[in-house]
Amino acid sequence: MPELPDNVVYRRRIADGALNRKIAQTNVVDPRILAGVEPHRFDEVLSGQTLTETHRHGKHVFAKYGDETGWLAFHFGMTGKVEIVENGDPSEYAYIQLHFEDGGHLAFVCPRKFARVRLIDTPEAFLEEKELGPDARRVDVEAFLEQLEGRRGSIKGRLLDQQVVAGLGNIYADEALYQEGIHPATTVPELSEANLRSLYDAIQVVLDAAIDVESDPTALDPERFMLPHRYGDERCPDTGVPLETEQVSGRTAYFSPARQSPPA
DNA sequence: ACTGGCGCCTGTTTGC
DNA sequence: TGCAAACAGGCGCCAG
Structure with missing residues (x-):
């Protein structure tokens, strides 16, 4: 699930529920989820510590x-999420757990194990090492244009490239292209x-709209946005024509053929 | 230097 | 109805 809006939700969740x-102790149920650190080391480092600050980038x-x-x-991969649990046992697939002294x-x-947890020095150094592009919500339009300067591939492929701009994923890239009437393969x-x-724009x-609905794409205004229809009647909310799909840069792109003409 | 394609995982949906 | 195949909101790695 996790694109930028989901990460906004998860960062808030951590800030509201896990700081201070x-x-x-920690519990690493599946060590494959930890990248670059062994479970015992992870536990050694974090036990007795307190989370004091959060940040999100892409x-x-x-x-x-x-x-x-x-x-x-x-990093949440395809199916990752974070939950703060006050009482009771960890849910299924909770492969990494931070247990607080107060019991929560x-x-x-x-579930799909594509997500990763790391220990890093600083976010800045990590972003530089990964060569991630500017955050999609903080980048200004001039820097956005600069990032696309000289690119040759499909616009959808570029929007999905986290080194171009960080935060967009498959469904919100499709939605933005729908809004603008641009075919994803352009x-x-x-x-x-x-x-x-x-x-x-x-x-x-x-x-912004996705964040407003806590990143539930089916909760977006069905009159204005394509996404609710992707999981529903599969029709263009504007024209009523059936939505079509096409593989672009290895991902399924949904688009409205009535509004988004394929490149010549 | 860039780009598209494949494989990694596993739960859920689709299709014969 | 039952089972296999396809699919899924991502990304690292590879070859062209």
Whole structure:
């Protein structure tokens, strides 16, 4: 699920529910979810620590522990999520757990195991190492244009490239392209600067709307947005024509053939 | 340097 | 109805 809006929700969840609670111990149910650190080391580092600060960039959420020690980095893959549990046992698939002294715990849940938890020095250094692009919601339009300068591939492929801009995933990229009437397979050079400026605006509108509904795409206004129809009648909310799909950059792209003409 | 394609995992949906 | 195949809101790695 997790694209930028989901990460907004998860960061808030951690900020509201996990800060300033002393970690008694950790439980790593599946060590494959930990990247670059062994479970015993992970536990050694975090036990006795307290999360003090959070940050989000694109599809990563960061949580600082201790005074000057380091940060946790969460990436949610396809099916990851974070839950704060006050009472009761961890839910199924809670492969990494931070248990607080007061009895509650943070559960990092990821049935498909594509998600990863890391220990990093700082978010800045991590973003640089991964060469991630600017956050899709904080980037300004000029920097957005610059990131697309000289690109040749499909606009959808570029929007999904986290090194171009960080945060967009399969469904919100489709939605932004729908809003702007751009077929997902259109190449970047086929788009005018005006097209790209409008697309930038559409991305902001789509992300804001998604955040407003806690990143539940089916809860978006069905009159304005395509996404609710992707999971429903599969018809264009504007024209009523059936939505079509096509593989673009290895992902299924939904689009309205009535509004988004394929490239020549 | 860029780009598209494949494989990683497993639960759920689809289709014969 | 039952089972196999296809699919899924992502990304690292590879070859062209």
